[in-house]
Amino acid sequence: MKTKLSTSQIVVGIIAVTLFAVALSSFSSSKKTAESLDYPVQTTEVEMPITSEDGLRERVIVPFGETGQLSTLSLQVHGFEQANTISGVLHGTTQTKVDATFILVDMSVTNLTNSTFTLYPKGMLLSSREGVTYDIYQATSGGAIGYEKRAIDARNLGNGIEERGVLVYEVSKDFVPYALEIEKSGTNDTLIFELEKEEQEAEPQLLSYRIIETEDFSYAGCKRIGVRLVVPDESSKTDVNFTLKRVADNYINQWDDITIWAWGYSEEADVGASGFTKGMYETGSCS
Incomplete structure (x- = not known):
């Protein structure tokens, strides 16, 4: 016995077949696109600094000889020196490159936390007034520890105990150091530790005439x-x-x-x- 389909049943059937065809076509297109990518997609992660609402960090000047407070330690700069060689326990004497020189920044740091931690100064940048910056010497391999016996790299800092040492930088010969630039963790501040005392303009003098x-x-x-x-x-x-x-x-x-x-x-x-x-x-x- 044959059953006659009603008009509504026919319409529903046509709609179902159409939807199935569209889905099958979409799946086929997606598969083709995926198969055509015969190389991996590479992405680059960019590490951005903490910024304020206007997109700029707040620069906080720490005059030479004064103490600045970071999130986990306080820091004071005592001065800097220039050298063509540095000397350490592991690597002996290291000569700077022909077109470069070493800058050794003399500083003291004090741990402000309740527990001992190791100081890794990567990211403590040496800067010029023109905005040129250098990271610490051998920053990618642990710093100057082993290259310079006075280096403060990898120094263990106990709570409240002041440690003094140098940060080592290799810079171009025409570079004029101005300050250490250190971002204060968890804030929008960048502390600018000046390396020299600003010369005060002398008061004018009445001359003999x-x-x-x-x-x-x-x-x-x-x-x-x-x-x-x-x-x-x-x-x-x-x-x-x-x-x-x-x-x-x-x-x-x-x-x-x-x-x-x-x-x-x-x-x-x-x-x-x-x-x-x-x-x-x-x-x-x-x-």
């Missing part, structure tokens, strides 16, 4: 005076400028415009006959 001549240049109702004087030959430009301003103060109440020219003591005979050599100062209210 002799006024050689003065000249009245007054005209059109404006009282003008010119002053020619000499100062010590070795005077700095800063001190000369400071002195000329102080000399001008002596005339400011009697004159509208003041011009002062300076020569060295040894040039006294040439004052007025040749151009000034040490400096000039002008002030006044006349247009």
Whole structure:
């Protein structure tokens, strides 16, 4: 006995067959694509530093000789030295490359944690003011331990016990070291340990001077005076400028415009006959 299919049953059957065909086609396409990749896909992992919301780390300057605190230790820089060779127990004397030199940074560290740990200074970068950086010497093979007997690499640090040693860097001969750059773990801070004390600009000094001549240049109702004087030959430009301003103060109440020219003591005979050599100062209210 034959059973006649209803219209709805036919429609459902057509839909089912269509879906099966689409699935089979998709599987076949995926398999073909996978089989066509006859080499492994390689990916590169990039280790990114911790960044703030604006994408920049906070640089915290630690002036030379002061102590900076990292997450697990405190650190103080005592200075640095340059050398062409280093000497250690395991490797004897090591000569730097022809176009390079060693920089040894003298420092003290103190463990701030409750347990002993070993110091591995890889990532403690030596930097210049221009942003050039070097990692520690032999960073990929454990550091300078064995190459330099004073190296602090792989030193065991007990709680609260200060250890002193050097970090060794091999740098190009034209590299000028400025600081150690160390990222503080768990924060957005990079501590910048300066290697030298910043030179303070000296306060300007009032120089001894002799006024050689003065000249009245007054005209059109404006009282003008010119002053020619000499100062010590070795005077700095800063001190000369400071002195000329102080000399001008002596005339400011009697004159509208003041011009002062300076020569060295040894040039006294040439004052007025040749151009000034040490400096000039002008002030006044006349247009």
